[in-house]
Amino acid sequence: MQHDEFIGQVQDRARLASRGDAERATRATLETLGERLPERLAGNLAAQLPVEIGEHLRRTITQDGHGPGEQFDRDAFVDRVTQRAGADSPDAVYRSRVVLEVVGEAVVGGLMDKVSESLPPDIRSLVSAGSTGPLD
Template sequence: MQHDHFIGQIQARARLSSRGEAERATRSVLETLGERIPEGLADNLAAQLPTEVGEHLRRTEVYGGYGSGERFDRDEFVARVSSRSGFDGPQAAFAARAVCEVVDEATQGTVMGKVVEALPDDVQSLVVAGSTGQMHG
């Protein structure tokens, strides 16, 4: 999948008003995902995406220099996406779902399946297509 098509898909699915918002959503979600999953897995996923998109997975020094494989829950995931993107919580959660759906399609689901397995259940519910993204409790 080419970069322009990828960003266009994000813009349409996340119902964003501009390509700039779609770029921001993509960067915000993938940088956060890159912090949450193991570095090797982030590299594998990045290698299957358009170069400009994949690089966001490798930028993991933003929050305290923890790098990759950091443990945090769904609320923290959404908070980081929100902080980076400027979107409110619900919009950040919606953008996360849209970005992960497009990433899944762009990689034919191969690596994204491993990414989902590396995430805790509450974060999986946020990023897996077909789930509501709501917390059950």
């Protein structure tokens, strides 16, 4: 999957007004996921995504000092996405679900299963719900 197709899928599924909104949702979700995943797994995931999108996972050390493999729960995940995306919490949850759904379609070899298994159940639910799952 190419960058433009990826962002277009996020924009369409999340019903976002602009590509910029889709870019922000993608960046916010993947930077936060990159902080939560072990560094090697984040790197493996990034390698299967378009370069521009994979870079969001590789930026695992943020200005706040957050880094790879950091332990935090769903509430903290959503808070970080909310701040980065400039969205309210319900929108951040939905946009994250959409981004993770598109990521799952872009990668092969059971990698999303490994990503999901590395996450606690409360964050794992964001991966499994997708864009059509029940809202929570």
